[in-house]
Amino acid sequence: MAETDVRFRPLGRYRIVERLGAGGMAEVFRAVVDGPAGFARSVVVKRLLPQSGALQPAAREALLTEARLCSLLHHPGIVQVYELDEEAGEYFLVMELVDGEDLGNILRTCIARGVRMPPGVACHLVNEVAQALAYAHALTDDKGQRLGLIHRDISPSNIMISKSGGVKLLDFGIAKVTADERTRTGTLKGKIPYMSPEQADGRRLDHRSDIFSLGVVLYECLVSQRLFPREAELHTLRLVRQANVSPPSNLRPELEPEIDRVVMKMLARAVADRPQSCEEVVAALRPLVQRHGGDATALARFVAELGDTATSDDAVPEVALPAPPLAATGSTGGAATNSNIASRPGTQAFAAPRRSRWRHSRWAVVPLLGVLALWWRQGRPPRATIVPTSTGTFATHEPAPPATEAPAPPRPATVHLRVVGQAHAHVRIDGRDVGELPIDLELPARRDPRTVTVSAPGCAPWSERVAADTNNTLSVRLSPLVKREARPRRQKRPPVAFDPESPLPP
8 A cells, every 4th residue: 555645644743654454433543642752552453434424423523432331441351542532623533553364364274274163272271261251241330329221232353362372352333232212123233144133123222132142152163164144134143033054063073972062052042041241251161261271372373373364254345236227317417427437437337218209299100210210220330429528529439349148157966965963873865874973075066956864762863955067065953853742642541231121310
């Protein structure tokens, strides 16, 4: 980035050095504050993106909220905010610089390389974040009243890992104080794959929402796989609301049952079934950390051995919407423009409606002329478009040749099918036994879908039809059968002999 960029101008006493990254509404820079006698200190400067536009008021309010909340937070596991400053009407935050990587980059590298984090390291990392959250959740105001602070954006990109193995939580920009009446339910804030079910539903939240989000982080650290797919936001949102999660040992069988128990409790759909505080999470993870040898040294060693990490992709990219069709109008404000053409300097494109020279002809002639015109236009090459330029002359733009459709890619000869779920459950494909879970199969590709059936003693069978021309991964969760108690049979009474001569009862 060139130093002539306006974003690299000094902000007050802070000299901007390099751009570190950007999110949805803000960007961060590494800056240096110089002092007397050669003193210099590196910090992070967080400022709003210049193209926030209509989102500028909301982005500014989020930045000010983060500054106000972080001024109350003083914990070794939370990135420290030094000050809120203003330069030429622009607010910016000055924060602690963590020499390391965010967990999002580390997890992306693990997923890309097929590397899994040691269980002790994953539990230690999440245990450190849980301690920081426990402090934030218990924060009180000057009068000693609990604020009910909720982070609402617990995700790997907001967890920093220093080179020495330190773990720090950051970005309280959308944090919520339950006592703040301005916060309304029904709005979605945060990253969808790390939301809690109640957060995805837009319902009222409490601190246990952060516990679910932290459980998603722990799950992904253990298995190096996304818990909720990200193909489409609406599909991801539906999966988050359902919160139908399988134990991580289904994908990593060597994990002990106690780790499964902690993860599944944190990922419980019902709020009452989760740990009721982050102190409970810390108490549950501490013995696992000790048993598996997790500490800052082991975390630093794992990150160092991982090497260069992937770049961040958590920021939502800008989507270029298709421009509206060109339209001509006689007024100055009603013409629609094409964004691709308008971006060219000194060029303006427009089209005027054609007048029909046969407007006053008889109606019987119109169909015949339409057929003749269609036949005539199909035999002619497309005409060039003439557009005026900024110099007052006209330029001719020849139309591009018609695009030819690319040939369809050849269909693969074989496809990969992976089925995971309850261990030792029997798997059948199209009625044929193929083995037990978990299982990886290489099958011939075909047009017709396959029927996959999974069964186990004491459980209801599971069946699903899957496409047979693409790779598939199925996560199966069997439901136990409910045994019904047998009802006692009624005893038949012996037939009563009827004596016709016996008197009838009164």
